[in-house]
Amino acid sequence: VEEKVGVVWTRVSTQEQELNGLSLETQRQACEEYARRNNIRIVEYYGGTHESAKQEGKLFREMIDSVARQSKVNIILCYTIDRFARTGPEGIMTKEFLQSRGIYVISVTQGIDPESLTGGLFGDMLLLFAKFDNDQRKMKCMAGMRESLRAGKWYSKPPLGYDKIGNGKNRMMVVNDTGRLLREAFKWKAEEGITDVEVCNRLKAQGLKIDKQRISEIFHNKFYCGYIEHALLDEGEVVKGNQEILI
Numbered sequence: 614v615e616e617k618v619g620v621v622w623t624r625v626s627t628q629e630q631e632l633n634g635l636s637l638e639t640q641r642q643a644c645e646e647y648a649r650r651n652n653i654r655i656v657e658y659y660g661g662t663h664e665s666a667k668q669e670g671k672l673f674r675e676m677i678d679s680v681a682r683q684s685k686v687n688i689i690l691c692y693t694i695d696r697f698a699r700t701g702p703e704g705i706m707t708k709e710f711l712q713s714r715g716i717y718v719i720s721v722t723q724g725i726d727p728e729s730l731t732g733g734l735f736g737d738m739l740l741l742f743a744k745f746d747n748d749q750r751k752m753k754c755m756a757g758m759r760e761s762l763r764a765g766k767w768y769s770k771p772p773l774g775y776d777k778i779g780n781g782k783n784r785m786m787v788v789n790d791t792g793r794l795l796r797e798a799f800k801w802k803a804e805e806g807i808t809d810v811e812v813c814n815r816l817k818a819q820g821l822k823i824d825k826q827r828i829s830e831i832f833h834n835k836f837y838c839g840y841i842e843h844a845l846l847d848e849g850e851v852v853k854g855n856q857e858i859l860i
Contacts, residue, residue: 619688
């Protein structure tokens, strides 16, 4: 009988999942308990960190490459099948790739037999449903962000010269020390008509190093005048923002 040799993959997508009983530790413990019950020898743990989607994707690919190279590993344990991969199609293709090498992905909480035709189909369906659920939540999130923007609230990273103060409904964008220097730059440009290069030289003399292209972008950014443009808004749509006006 071939020895069952496995690795554990754990991940969380949101802080909400971490706080609502789906922590990395919960996932790991469930995988370890399943392995004990089913005589699976765990040789490695992957994931297990709170990373961005981009970094997590890198860790996932590294895990797949590593497991595929190890002839002894024949099982990947995960808490639920949707914890295995972020996207349905990616998860399905990766499962098929692994199975072609005799490696099976096992959900330790869902009772799916990955070696059976029905179990494989059910696992694929769960991955697709998880993607659909993620897409729905993403659409709701984008709708909420669009509503926030139209109410004049900036939720993204503050532009140069601003700090974000507070959280949630109480957050505000306020001008910081760099912003006060940029305010002077706007005045030099408007009142003296100097070139962008000269503006950059004056700012550098006061401790703010910035290139000509960046200062030109700032001069054309409506945010500094109290307005908001954003890719989530309709083309050409400009709304009055709640941020402190710089100039």
